[in-house]
Amino acid sequence: xxxVTQTPRYLIKTxxxxxxxxxxxISGHRSVxxxxxxxxxxxxxxxxYFSETQRNKGNFPGRFSGRQFSNxxxxxxxxxxxxxxxxxxxxxxxxxxxDYGYTFGSGTRLTVV
Amino acid sequence: QQPVQSPQxxxxxxxxxxxxNCSSSKALYSVHWYRQKHGEAxxxxxxxxxxxxxxxHEKISASFNEKKQQSSLYLTASQLSYSxxxxxxxxxxxxxxxxxxxxxxxxxxxxx
Numbered sequence: 001x002x003x004v005t006q007t008p009r010y011l012i013k014t015x016x017x018x019x020x021x022x023x024x025x026i027s028g029h030r031s032v033x034x035x036x037x038x039x040x041x042x043x044x045x046x047x048x049y050f051s052e053t054q055r056n057k058g059n060f061p062g063r064f065s066g067r068q069f070s071n072x073x074x075x076x077x078x079x080x081x082x083x084x085x086x087x088x089x090x091x092x093x094x095x096x097x098x099d100y101g102y103t104f105g106s107g108t109r110l111t112v113v
Numbered sequence: 114q115q116p117v118q119s120p121q122x123x124x125x126x127x128x129x130x131x132x133x134n135c136s137s138s139k140a141l142y143s144v145h146w147y148r149q150k151h152g153e154a155x156x157x158x159x160x161x162x163x164x165x166x167x168x169x170h171e172k173i174s175a176s177f178n179e180k181k182q183q184s185s186l187y188l189t190a191s192q193l194s195y196s197x198x199x200x201x202x203x204x205x206x207x208x209x210x211x212x213x214x215x216x217x218x219x220x221x222x223x224x225x
Contacts, residue, residue, distance in 0.1 A: 033213070035213075042200075043200060045213060048211040048212060056205070056211050090155070101160050103157060104155045
């Protein structure tokens, strides 16, 4: 079966711009989570969506937002980009409950210049 | 609070064994383990649940000590393909079980 698909794979943006990243989960997975990965901070939780509702949120500023659609596809948006937002953004999907582990997408590499 | 992994890095020869530890300062309900190869996405290895149940799809074993709030991942007879960074992840309690907090990672390098 198809894995978690994230688009685009790479992005270069300028400070102050905004960006939207997309994630299509594995068919049947209704839980979608987003993580930011950087060399200094490691893997950090951004938010989790289930049935179009944000269920959990990490400690990130309000510039980071997301949403989930009725087909479980999810998008995250970062507004007013800062240099420190440069990172690998990973999306993960799972069956409800999370007791089956998470399947990660290949990520979107965002570079802010 | 972020779980703490040890060691930070391990270098092995093919066929050798390794143990990676994960400790948390808060009560654990379950522990996830993932491996990430350079430039790739993290891959799910195993989940250990309270009560001793394990769910995984690779030939890697692990233990979960709820009282000590620790988990260990055992890699036996290592292969070159085991190289990568290993992360443990601990979910929040209650409705926050979908919020995984990851350790800082353990870099495993296997040489021929």
